[in-house]
Amino acid sequence: MKLVFCFARKTQRGPVKDLVDAYLGRIGKYLPVEVVEARELRLQARPGVHLVLDVTGVPMTSEDLASLMSRHLNASTRHMFFYTGGPDGLPAEVLEGANVVLSLSRMTFNHQLVRPMLLEQVYRGLTILRGEPYHRP
Numbered sequence: 001m002k003l004v005f006c007f008a009r010k011t012q013r014g015p016v017k018d019l020v021d022a023y024l025g026r027i028g029k030y031l032p033v034e035v036v037e038a039r040e041l042r043l044q045a046r047p048g049v050h051l052v053l054d055v056t057g058v059p060m061t062s063e064d065l066a067s068l069m070s071r072h073l074n075a076s077t078r079h080m081f082f083y084t085g086g087p088d089g090l091p092a093e094v095l096e097g098a099n100v101v102l103s104l105s106r107m108t109f110n111h112q113l114v115r116p117m118l119l120e121q122v123y124r125g126l127t128i129l130r131g132e133p134y135h136r137p
Contacts, residue, residue: 001072002032002079003122004048007115008041008086016112023119030126041083041090043097048079050098052090053118057103062135066125068100073129082122084114 005024011017027033036044043050049072060068072080083094095101104117127134 001077002034003027004034004036004044004046004079004081005115005119006036006038006041006044006081006083008037008084008090008111009039010037011115012112016116019116020119023116023123026123027119027126030130041085041094043083043094044079044081046079046081048081049077049100050081050083050094051100051102052083052095052098053104053114054085054090054095054101055103055106055108057101059103059105062121062124063128063137065102065121066128069122069125070129082118084111084118086111 011020024033024035051068069080083090083098085094104114104121109117124135
């Protein structure tokens with residue numbers, strides 16, 4: 001399975017970009033990774049499961065996310081797409097086309113900060129699946 005992170009607009013330089021790059025490197029040791037940065041985010045046409053981050057979504061624990069990833073790994077899902085919006089959120093087309101809408105929190109976060117937060121949770125989920133000591137419940 002390939003993990004595809006779809007971000008509205010480019011990640012800004014500086015500490016956030018450094019964190020994004022660090023977690024992409026960590027995740028890449030487990031699964032292939034791709035980043036799509038687009039001015040106008042659209043639902044990817046490739047086969048796979050589409051997960052959208054939105055404040056209205058379902059809250060998940062790290063273990064829940066790991067379980068979701070495990071189900072798709074075992075089902076031989078080709079791509080797992082994660083979408084994060086820009087300052088104005090996500091286009092309706094992306095929200096409506098999602099298989100899963102999840103929330104990192106009921107709080108609103110800056111769209112740049114959400115990226116390393118999402119990537120850290122995906123990395124954490126992968127370490128949970130591998131039984132590695134990174135995650136402490």
